[in-house]
Amino acid sequence: MAEDSHKAATIYAVAARAGVSTATVSRALAGSPKVAARTRDAVLEAARELDYLPAAAARALAGNRANALGLVMPHIAGAYYAELLVGFEIAASRLGLSVVITLANPRSDSRSAVRDLAAAVDGIAFMARSAAKDSLITEISGRRPVVTGARAALEGTDAFFVENREPARLLTQHLIDNGRTRLAFVGHPERGSDIGSRCKGFHDALAAADLEPGARFDVSPLEQDGFDVADRLLETGVPFDALVCGNDELALAVMQRLQDNGVSVPDDVAIVGWDDTVTARYVRPGLTTVAQPVRRLGAMAAERLAQLIDGGEPGTAPITLPSTLVHRGSCGCSTPSERSTPSECTTPKEFS
Amino acid sequence: MAEDSHKAATIYAVAARAGVSTATVSRALAGSPKVAARTRDAVLEAARELDYLPAAAARALAGNRANALGLVMPHIAGAYYAELLVGFEIAASRLGLSVVITLANPRSDSRSAVRDLAAAVDGIAFMARSAAKDSLITEISGRRPVVTGARAALEGTDAFFVENREPARLLTQHLIDNGRTRLAFVGHPERGSDIGSRCKGFHDALAAADLEPGARFDVSPLEQDGFDVADRLLETGVPFDALVCGNDELALAVMQRLQDNGVSVPDDVAIVGWDDTVTARYVRPGLTTVAQPVRRLGAMAAERLAQLIDGGEPGTAPITLPSTLVHRGSCGCSTPSERSTPSECTTPKEFS
DNA sequence: CTGAAAGCGCTTACAG
DNA sequence: CTGAAAGCGCTTACAG
Structure with a gap:
């Protein structure tokens, strides 16, 4: 209720009211243990009465942070x-x-x-x-x-x-295990980026299964690019039976556009994304994706x-947080189970 | 490339190098027109050479902002x-x-x-x-x-x-025009809140159509609450044919849960939301909602x-920005058209 | 435990 | 157009 003063109270005003130096006010407010309890109380009281709020700029300048x-x-x-x-x-x-x-x-x-x-x-x-x-x-x-x-x-x-590469490998592996053989990656694998690492995991799985390198749609991780990819796919009769997308935004767009054109997901083509967005669990089939912390x-x-x-x-050393596979219907998974942890990986390990 | 000094350069260093006072440096950097072009260039050059970056705290303290x-x-x-x-x-x-x-x-x-x-x-x-x-x-x-x-x-x-009230009225009106007579509002109409205003618009439309006040599900605008509402609805045989929800999060949850239990949207019950979230345009039927700027x-x-x-x-006077109705399938609209502007309202007008 | 005083790095009247 | 100097509101050695 500092209605008496229009200007904000400074540390000087508090010091004056408490009958101490500004140094003491500063220390008391900072909770320094070197201030006598009585003094501290007096300062706190004065500060409260004046509705004192230390100026951040002054504090930053003096304190050098x-x-x-x-x-x-x-x-x-x-x-x-x-x-x-x-x-x-x-x-x-x-x-x-x-x-x-x-x-x-x-x-x-x-x-x-x-x-x-x-x-x-x-x-x-x-x-x-x-x-x-x-x-x-x-x-x-x-x-x-x-x-x-x-x-x-x-x-x-x-x-x-x-974590990107390993979950991407597992996800891709999962598709392969389900019988998919013509896989493509959708997204631009920029060096060092998350999507770049996901693409590596994708290739890891293909290599391990002795499958061909797999096609890639080099597009931005945006909805419109997803629609474009779907359109291109439709023109060529959708020559793939599984699409690993760089993120949900792409996956969702591709899936919707494909479905709108009579392609069945996951029967004709399985689709997986990344991010576990809200939409992923509302579309039908639910989008299999990866949840990140x-x-x-x-x-x-x-x-x-x-x-x-x-x-x-x-x-x-770089720290890598674990991601979680979220199985839903779009991967053609026979046993759709929510949230199975793919790995325990937490630190260094892998991240490029 | 100020590799010679480990400490960041201050305005003093710039002044010294440019052969002027700190006042002049300050003015030159601030783009003051009272500084001679030659002087200004010298200062800018010195600042660049020293990779000078004015300390925000000092600037804030001295400049009082x-x-x-x-x-x-x-x-x-x-x-x-x-x-x-x-x-x-x-x-x-x-x-x-x-x-x-x-x-x-x-x-x-x-x-x-x-x-x-x-x-x-x-x-x-x-x-x-x-x-x-x-x-x-x-x-x-x-x-x-x-x-x-x-x-x-x-x-x-x-x-x-x-804008909330008027679009809500129009949306409700729209449902009524489509033959719905048993309407309910889903959401807690906190006084002065957006959802509160939407609820008012809802009642405006009911009153104008001489319909009963309409039921209300007083819940938080969260997904889980939407599921709960749907469950309650299912227990009582879904005694409504239209649900106006406080936001998309609620609408989406209610709709999904209802659909999962065999209720047809919009045939059995029309559902509309608010926010035009991404999910709203990916679910089937698409969620009729309101887009806000x-x-x-x-x-x-x-x-x-x-x-x-x-x-x-x-x-x-308070300023109200116009919202936009986005008609999709969930309202049972006979002519689903995207984005029709409900009104031109831009300023004062209405907002409680 | 406390105070006097310097100093943080700027900006801005005030003179010239 | 430019400079000397005060001042912004704090914190922190340094003494005591």
Whole structure:
């Protein structure tokens, strides 16, 4: 109820009211154990009465740390990024850190935006296929602690991944076990990207089964590209009996367009995706896909970043979080069972 | 390539190298027109050579503004909030402002988190059913400019809405026109909330058609609640022929559960939702729903906030953005046409 | 346990 | 057009 003063109270006002120095106020508010209990109470009381709120900028300048984490994500709306953000924010907030977010547009040059971010936070997480190029991340890492998540790792930079290659291999293997022999991968396997790793797993399984390399539709992981792929498929009489898609968005689009044109899923062609989106469990047949611990990925990135800021040594081995196969009808699975864990893999192991 | 110095260059270093005062560096970098072209070039050159990046904290402290916008959203992952964030961030970034986000958990007390946010930014947007109570928003508004979006308006605080009542009335009217007479609303109509307004529109239509008040399932807008409603419905033989749901999440869950139990949509019961989620266009029948300009809502909130920070007068009349009916199969519509604009409404008009 | 004082790195009247 | 200097509101050695 500080209705008497229009200007926000400063530490000086609190000090004056409590009858101590600003140094003592600062210490008391920081919970320093070197402050006498009585003094602390007096300070807290004064602060409360004045509705005191320490200016973040002054605190950051004097303390040489912003108590803020930067998060760089692509310019894309969607549940995946929302999950990532939620995980990141909750973890940061638990650590008493605020999060400053900057969205990087794959097209536009994000350099100045990311540099500005670096000037305002203590460390930055570059998550998913964000627009930031390797060179930019490297540049920034010379200035602030940096971590990356779900994108190609960088030398000397802590990296987090979600398991891709092995689940993709298992998923593909599963299709083969179900009798599929003409498989294709749908998606652009960018080097080091999640989809790139999934494509590798796809090929691993084909190789192990002595099947031909398998076709590939080199498209962006977007709905429209999925429709396009389906159209191309329809023109050629759908020469495949299984489609491993880079993500659910593609898989869903392909599947719908195919079904709308009389192709039966999974009888004529099995289709699997990746991400376990909401839609995957509402379509018919349900889309077999892979669930990723995206929220946890965000949380771990934030936590690691905080450690680095506190002086932790960078360059830890990359950490890979386990993904989970979710069997539903679209793979032609004889025994559709929800959520079977494909592997126990948790750390280093594999991630390229 | 400032490999010579490990510490980041300060404005003093730039001033020294350019042979000018720090005042001139500051002005030159700010693009002040009062700096001679030659001087400016020299400063820019020096800054570039030293890879100078102004410390945000110092700038904020000296300039008395953080150049940052705060965004408070619920603790919920999902496309809706991702869209909101994207709109907000893009607008802020265009204005040269960074965005600090804090997620408020409906349960936990968000007061201290929001206060901390207020200490770090120039203004705050409280969006959607965020955990922040009216009292907290009011408290903060005494300290910083504040706007709200998609939540109950507050006296004296600029508010933004997405059109709810009128589209809900039209949607309900549409069901009635198609011969439905036993309608129910699914969702908890919290006062001032979006769903609350939708419920009003629902009743408007019933009243206009001289139909009975209509039943209501007072549940949270979550998938599980949708399943529960469906189960209750099934127990009583589904005594309705049309269900107007508070959002797609509910509508989708209800519809799926009903279909899984042999109820035909829309023959036995028509179902409509709200949000135009991805899933709505992938299920069969397609879910008739309402598309909201969520991204634009976020952008407008950011822009208005920036105006207020620059001294704009608060208390403008609430602004309501138009929503769009998206007719698909679930409403039993005889002529399923995508995206017909229900009304031209753009401003004040109606929003409670 | 506490205070005086320096300093964090900028911006901005105020003079010139 | 430019500079000297004060000041933004904190924190933190350094003394005591």
